[in-house]
Amino acid sequence: MRNLILGAEFMMSHMVHFYALAALDYVMGPPMAPWTPYFDAPTSAEPLVAYTYPDTYQSPNAHRYYHPVLRPGFPTSTYTSAGLVIGQLIQPSAGDDTTNIVIPGYDFASAASAAGLTIDGSSNYSSAAATNPVEEVNQQWSIWSRVIKDYVDALQVRRRILEAGGMLCGGLPMFRGLVAGGVTYNPTSSDISTFSSVLQEYTEFTSGRYIPLTEIVAAIYNEYDNTNNYGSGYGAGCGNLLAWGAFNNPCATPSTTGWGMPNSLNKRLFARGYYLSSTNTIYYQDDGKVDPGISGTSNTAGVVEYINSSWYADVPGAEHPRHPFDGYTDPSYTSYSGSPKYSWAKAPRLMINGSPTVMEVGPLARMWVSQYYNSGAPYAHTPHAYLKAYTLTSASNDLTSVPLAATHIYLVLHNQDKPSATPGFSAMDRHRARAQEALKVASAAAIWLDQLSSVLAQPAYTTPTFGTSTSGFGSHEAPRGALAHYLVTDAGGNIQNYQCVVPSTWNDSPADAASQPGPIEQAILSNNLKIKGYAGKAFDDQNRLVPVEVLRVVHSFDPCIACTVHVVTKKEKEDRECGGSKRGKVCREGVKLR
Amino acid sequence: MATYHLDPVNRIEGHLGVELTVDDGTSAVTDVRVKSMMYRGFENILYKRHQKEAITIVQRI
């Protein structure tokens, strides 16, 4: 049940992130508050006057942060002059299996046929454009309308999937029915069938609309995509990924081992391990290579936190970096800027053989460490349709410098893995990995529902034992990444020390004592990101910084400063008997409390 | 080179600001500081409570 509850959070959170949080960096939203004022608003009176509408949307210099196909009113008659086509309909290449490309609303085979376009397998679409302009105009898609409709629909789908999880635990986002020891509610078969039908809707939306849209946006804004940009995507980041693993197989005996590669029968959906770019290797806890409960040995990586860039004070004689078991929190603000300390976030690092290493967490990390996403080829083990953008006139897809009337953007759907896939990371890789992870969790949720329905007669709760004079931790994955809570208890079972190292602490972290910037900081600096600004300036005419490029990179991480981790239960039992030390046994399966 | 503050980042949970140093000539970002702008003190709120209260409280992180 906990898998289903947390899984519902994952599914809701990922869908909300792409549509409600990230999409507006790439797509012009509806022309009203709170989606306006738009970036690079053309008039100096923004944002305070009524927004006039929509005649300027398609003029070349307006709203140039947004690709024309992702602005309202596209296409218009202005841009369909003979022979020049913008946003040509997706068409497959020779040999592509069009029957298996199922994306609702995009009927490629018949659209291509109706347009009189032949599938000739070449990148040379100019001949098609020259000979069939009228048919091509008729086949242009308003991707903007589709995205707005999907945005509104996504709000409904995410509500329902979250409620389905809430139906098992007294409501979400604050679960009251999930306590130490289990769940207070005994579900019924009717609950299972309700969850199942909501899950079905979610799965169809994710596979048919959410995942394809991440491909479309990555193809259109390919400067943010490693895969579509020969390795130069913005937002690459530190290249090191960390996952604590998640989602026990509930029907297997809880185990402190089996954190390696996922095996759905015995282990977990997501493995615990980390990946280093420098060695291009994934290291798993099963091989003794990482353990969140220690600060690190020569063989086993551990966790420490730095506060040199954070608004906290050190206790003399007990300075950071420290492992969370020995950590403390003494807030000490310095100033908004101009000081070495600049954030309320501490800087966690993975200590690998004595060397603090910056680690990124999140869906990309999980999917990569579990080898579900790799080298820009989604679904590494199965063929998958992907989109690529081609232009006729310019090899760069720099839309702010090429006049629109002369630009042909063709979105082409290809089957199979990309021929020139480039390993690496980028902002778009995170969006894609997040969408694919949503589908992965949805597929697993269907299995968990099945498993739940066969054990409905069993109680969902067992009385926990609360430990005294011990320490322990719970580590799992929250939607945004690897999560761990650490606590130390006294003789009365009261909390002596409690430290949280949450996903956004890893990602939003400031620089450590070795001056290594945190993951988001490194991602912003990756590949020479430039702030192009409005009409070539970094400021709009009200002298405001217009930093959409930075926003696109930051949002790809799905940061959460509060960290909407409302389900923080531990899913496994950790046995921490370390020969003679005070750290004793962790509580029974249920919570990280002891 | 000049320093700019992108704050609030928006469309995230919580409050985040980014301090950027941008090269005037190339418009490239040359330095960056990502700032978490909110502190509530959960780790201190939990001190000396019995551990069984933790789950109800940390849900609200």
Place this chain on the structure above:
Amino acid sequence: MRITRRQFIKFISATAAAMGLNQLELEKVAEVLAKPSALGTLPVLWIQNQVCGGCITAFAGVFAGEVDYTDINGDNIYDTTGLVQAKALNSPGYTAGSNASSSTVDDVLLDVIDLKFMNVIMGPAGELAASILDYYENTAAGGSFVVIIDGTIPSEDKYCGLGYVAGQEIASPSNVEAIAKKAALVIAYGTCASFGGVPAAMNRKYDAVSGRYEGGMTTTAAFAGPVPDDWAANSYNLLQKVVRIPTCPGHPEALLLTVVDALEALGSAYGGRLPSGHPWKPTVAELVANIDSLGRPKKSLVLSKALGVNVWLYGQPIHLACPRLPKYNLGVFDRYFGDTRQGCLQQLGCQGPSVYTPCVSLKWNREVSSNTTCVAQGAPCVGCGAPGFPDRTLNLQYK
């Protein structure tokens, strides 16, 4: 300002060549994006302070049921869950089935309120966004907007920065207080803003006697608290009270109903759509009287008038409407969590008899199940909507 239907239809026609959508879908988009414009609508600023994101997550899931029932006046409007959707108030006396769809968050954003600022969902960022707050603090006329406050108010600006604009930082509480004191309405959503909530819980690391913290720390932690009453005690505020919608997270339908009550009572100049004299329309005096001594609305005025029964929000303890009340009356109590007796949860620490919230009258997570609420699912009430949560009310008994 909202776009008019005429503007939107013109725009859609221009897009007609791009038939990515079939006709039916296009109409749905048109329906969603082009409501008839209100005669006048107060802009709303949703300002987040020390938040966890739960209130936003909950409000994004607001669901006010389907419409199509018969009310006390014989108007044929039906509602499966006992709530009249906000949209229905657009056209009193409309016929059955003519507007059968639910009020969800997109409806609220596109139709009910004109949301000028909300960190989580707004398009702009950086100075472009912060300048909006700056405008309302320094330029907008007093009483020309509404403020919904989410999250605890910190004791000092350094614990909750909100942005940077025109060479200056903006933060909570300083700038938020300045904005709120000019607002026509101040609504505190969620227990954090209403009563302080979890961030205001006792910080046990501080020793008040010695004035120091354990472990030698010398600085104060982020003592935080609710929205102070004096933020509404000014000439701009129409109610002279901070309206509080506690529970953790804030109950989304309670917020929606309270906003609807306020808009209707204040009239068309503020976005109310019922014509004057309509039997569902509350007066401002009724609105004020409906707010209890802790700032909470006792019941939903519009709904209570429409349905002819009291639709309680914060006016009644949950115990009185608890689904397990019959078991309580019979003396059947749950002995441990998940007890198949499904008895009263009092022995497990339930605070029901002293907690006044809409949890059992409106329930939670309303669309997918009619049974989702803590007590119905065996979770004792921890008083998340009561003053003093969690210190005073959290008392789960593990047995």
